[in-house]
Amino acid sequence: MHIPDTKVALSTASVYPASTVVAFELAAKLGYDGVEVMVWNDPVSQDLDALRKLSDTHQLPILAVHAPCLLITQRVWTTDPWTKLVRARAAAEKLGASAVVVHPPFRWQRQYAREFVEGINRMAGETDVRFAVENMYPWRYKDREVLAYAPGWDVTDEEYRHFTIDLSHVATSRIDTFAMVERMGDRLAHVHLADGSGSGKDEHLIPGRGKQPCADLLEHLARTGFDGHVVLEVNTRRATSPAEREADLAEALAFTRLHLAAPSRVR
Numbered sequence: 001m002h003i004p005d006t007k008v009a010l011s012t013a014s015v016y017p018a019s020t021v022v023a024f025e026l027a028a029k030l031g032y033d034g035v036e037v038m039v040w041n042d043p044v045s046q047d048l049d050a051l052r053k054l055s056d057t058h059q060l061p062i063l064a065v066h067a068p069c070l071l072i073t074q075r076v077w078t079t080d081p082w083t084k085l086v087r088a089r090a091a092a093e094k095l096g097a098s099a100v101v102v103h104p105p106f107r108w109q110r111q112y113a114r115e116f117v118e119g120i121n122r123m124a125g126e127t128d129v130r131f132a133v134e135n136m137y138p139w140r141y142k143d144r145e146v147l148a149y150a151p152g153w154d155v156t157d158e159e160y161r162h163f164t165i166d167l168s169h170v171a172t173s174r175i176d177t178f179a180m181v182e183r184m185g186d187r188l189a190h191v192h193l194a195d196g197s198g199s200g201k202d203e204h205l206i207p208g209r210g211k212q213p214c215a216d217l218l219e220h221l222a223r224t225g226f227d228g229h230v231v232l233e234v235n236t237r238r239a240t241s242p243a244e245r246e247a248d249l250a251e252a253l254a255f256t257r258l259h260l261a262a263p264s265r266v267r
Contacts, residue, residue, distance in 0.1 A: 006221065006229065006230055008257065010032045010231070012036065014249060015236060021054065036063060037065050037097075046077065065097050066101040067101065081112045085120070086123075088102070099189060100129055103134050120133060125161075132228075134190075135156070135163070136169055162190070164191070166192035168192070168194040168205070172203075174200075181220070193232050195211070205235070207234075230260065
């Protein structure tokens with residue numbers, strides 16, 4: 001078996017509503033290779049000194065920073081979306097992270113949306129940090145689809161330098177995972193690993209509990225010499241206790257390590 005050098009990280013979003021501190025503690029305890037910091041309303045996630053101290057204390061590198069571009073983080077790091085990205089880039093550079101994960105704009109962010117593709121590529125050219133734009137999904141109300149993102153939820157329609165693929169979002173979109181991977185090609189730089197049933201909800205299930213080809217994708221990454229990170233971004237809100245959350249995250253890591261291998265060496 002060929003075991004690639006790909007690092008497996010835990011997104012701090014995976015312990016929500018628990019804190020960033022809890023995410024670092026669990027990632028270190030369970031043997032993750034690093035952490036992706038979701039910048040959100042938790043003050044620690046916004047504090048570079050606090051994050052560096054957590055990284056040093058747990059001997060756990062911060063491999064990626066997820067910019068605050070969710071509905072619930074509209075006022076984190078100011079309300080200006082470009083300022084958020086500038087601060088996310090600075091955070092990644094100072095913390096030693098190799099990627100900034102960013103969502104495409106909401107349609108109502110009209111000026112930002114018009115400038116986004118050109119602007120994100122310009123910013124990507126100013127740093128060694130990869131701006132990995134993440135695929136989203138159409139919002140649904142009853143039998144109607146609502147187009148919430150601009151230029152669009154399918155980021156492969158645009159010429160971004162780097163992509164993040166999120167398998168839960170793929171499931172919600174009800175499209176083919178490997179078709180999207182093929183369109184991303186060598187610009188696939190970052191993976192949010194989670195499962196989904198295709199129900200139309202963004203589920204972020206533990207890998208192996210849904211219908212996404214999580215195992216096949218990991219094996220594909222191992223065979224093709226993927227040089228980015230695999231980040232477990234899963235939903236543990238239904239865990240009835242800290243012990244159950246820990247067991248879920250241990251299962252997710254074991255699944256990933258098991259399948260992140262290839263039958264023979266990459267040629």
